[in-house]
Amino acid sequence: MNTAAILLCALLLDAVMGEPKWLWDRIPHPAVLMGRAVAILDKRLNPGRGGLAAGALTLVLLMGAAFLLGWGLSQLGGVVQILLTAILLAQRSLVQHVRAVADGLRISLGDGRRAVAMIVSRDTAAMDRSAVARSAIESAAENLSDGVIAPAFWFLLGGLPGLMVYKVVNTADSMIGYRTPRYEYFGKAAARMDDVLNWLPARLTCALIALPAGVLGSWREIAGDAGQHRSPNAGWPEAAMARAINVALAGPRAYDGRMQNFPWVGATGARIIGPEAIDAAVHKLWQTWGMMLGLVLLFALFG
Template sequence: MVAGLAIEAVVGWPEAVDKRIGHPIRWFGWLVERTERLGNRQSWSRSARIATGGFVALFVVALAGWIGLGIQLFLPAGWLGLALMALIASSLIAARSLHDHVADVSEAFDAAGIATARYSLSRIVGRATVDLDEPAIARAAIESLAENTSDGVTAPLFWGALFGLPGLFAYKAINTLDSMIGHRSARYEAFGKVAARLDDLANLIPARLTGILFALCAGSGRAIQVMFRDAGRHRSPNAGWPESAMAGALGIRLSGPRTYGETTSNEPWLNSGARDPSGADIRHALELYRRVVIAIAFILALLGWADLT
């Protein structure tokens, strides 16, 4: 997992490879889309759609885990097998891609102005961005960075370190299911219920570890205080931990009301009473994020060394 993280951080997912074979996440997405079309019948009862969605979710996760296991068993022993496993693992870790997408928003403020910042933000969040001012753009970018540090970095490495490629593949299948069908909309509320609960369960430990790492890497007792006080206020049982820790570490407020399409969600503030963030705070959040990724790599390397000895 350390080698996979290093490869992704340095190289990312090469564009030439993406054009030739696509990306594993899109493969999962294709499978979820096809099974959802077949199984999510609006004419069925709510309980039938929950059961069918649960079967689809478990099938996709089990299939992903078995594929990961098959690949792992097929790999040769020794350094070649390790290198190939690291290369495969790197495709399911998002340390560099997350950093670069959020950095695009930060750089847009400096180089091109708020309109370009809104556009860059629209590529990484689901909320409406067309009317957002600078504090709202900065808030959304920092929230996305904090939450996805858990979903895209800590959690894949956590499950990969525990169970190898089967754990990594299964987790990314769960995460993809949640992002595609785990919504509280009329279409997905029933069908995606099991997928959403699986995602909550899979991220339970990684989200809290991420929050703790944000606080420790910031050297901020305030971040610890805000995290334990405000994490439970978030609508997600997990996202509130890294987001509230980030808010406390930077001395800003996050969350609050936001708009998704035509729907306004009146979320409570995290670190209420603190100032609104600015474009400069995105850079500070990215600096903290880089320290956290390095800390994760160090911890995994230390655990691996302890296991070898």
């Protein structure tokens, strides 16, 4: 099987099976193992305020180990690659987590807040219905890029080694890529590498959301909104999603008890929203997944 055919099978398997809880209750998920590796190197190489060199060494060790492990596992054949790739994709689990917020909001605001707290890092205790819905939609758009399109992209380019390298960098960024006293310098290499590896996939995700929604012609406006985001990549899928379902995203939100006035994304869209807007975003998640599946099928047949 060629690389695209393996990815095609993995995308379908992930969409059907998702994350089987019975399995991960018994053995650690590969992402958990990657997290443990990051934590061990953090403990060993960053006693408090690790510098750039220690952080760069950590990243090199993680990427090198991930590449070698991916290469070794890829020698076990197509079936092993399909299973591992499906495990490292997150379409079905993403949909389930986002849909849970809509289901929670239909019951009560408190249920919606509790559900969205599972997928965002911002303060949720004082959110109104619209803020809960916006948070879920923003998480859906960003994680569609990080958890589905980017892993598929790097598997297509680099096979299982490429996918493993991407996932370990993404995991490292989520753990040490913060501008805190402990990680300001130590985590900088991981954060910058994550930006590099997500640069193309974020824009690809944006296009895959925008094209079937008929908003690709608003690319200049999408780019303008994306440029205001604090991340060089996350703003692209968020801006496309905002226009695809005609809602305003981002805007003011609280972190650690402090309200921060972020600019609106898709400012002309609806600001009073609820579970129906989340449902629309979930539909776009599957629509975008279908677009990616079609591209991979073309590569499998003719690439």
